[in-house]
Amino acid sequence: MPALFIDPGSLSRELLLEKSTITADDTGELVENWVEIASVWAQIEPMESGLRILGEQGLPEITHRITLRMRSDIASTMRLRKGLRIFQILTLHDPDDSGRYLVCRVREESR
Numbered sequence: 001m002p003a004l005f006i007d008p009g010s011l012s013r014e015l016l017l018e019k020s021t022i023t024a025d026d027t028g029e030l031v032e033n034w035v036e037i038a039s040v041w042a043q044i045e046p047m048e049s050g051l052r053i054l055g056e057q058g059l060p061e062i063t064h065r066i067t068l069r070m071r072s073d074i075a076s077t078m079r080l081r082k083g084l085r086i087f088q089i090l091t092l093h094d095p096d097d098s099g100r101y102l103v104c105r106v107r108e109e110s111r
Contacts, residue, residue, distance in 0.1 A: 006043075006067060010043045011041040011042055011043050011067065012043070013041065013042050014040070014041055014082070015039070015044075015066070015080045015081060016038075016039055017037045017038045017039070017040055017071075017074065018036055018078060018080070018081055019034070019035050019037050019078050020033070020035075020079075021033050021035050034079065037073070038073075040071070040080075041068065041069070042066050042080070043068075044064055044065075044066050045064060045066075046064050047063045047064055047065050047105070048062075049062045062107070062108045063106065063107050063108070064087060064105075064106050064107075065105055066080060066106055067095075068101070068102055069100070069101060070099050070100055070102050074092060074102065075089075075092075076090065076092060079106075085108060086109040087104075087107070087108055088106060088109055089104050089106050090105045090107055091104070091105045
């Protein structure tokens with residue numbers, strides 16, 4: 001597979017990579033907290049928007065493609081954040097099997 005050209009200058013958005021941790025509060029109830037793992041530079045491209053049906057309610061859904069430098073410590077259980085915008089990682093792949101870049105398909109969570 002030929003190497004894919006990605007302009008490194010297009011990785012101009014700083015995002016925070018976060019991992020979920022589950023802890024028990026004072027009453028013993030489990031609480032999900034998000035912990036910052038790293039700061040990464042990425043390119044964010046909107047892909048599509050639509051409605052996701054949850055029960056009888058339609059929720060707006062926006063998906064993006066986020067390209068960043070390869071990291072071996074990213075999993076689909078993590079998320080990326082830019083300020084108040086939160087991107088839940090759906091899929092990850094190396095676009096040209098070169099180990100240089102990582103492309104994430106993400107869903108922007110509505111607030």
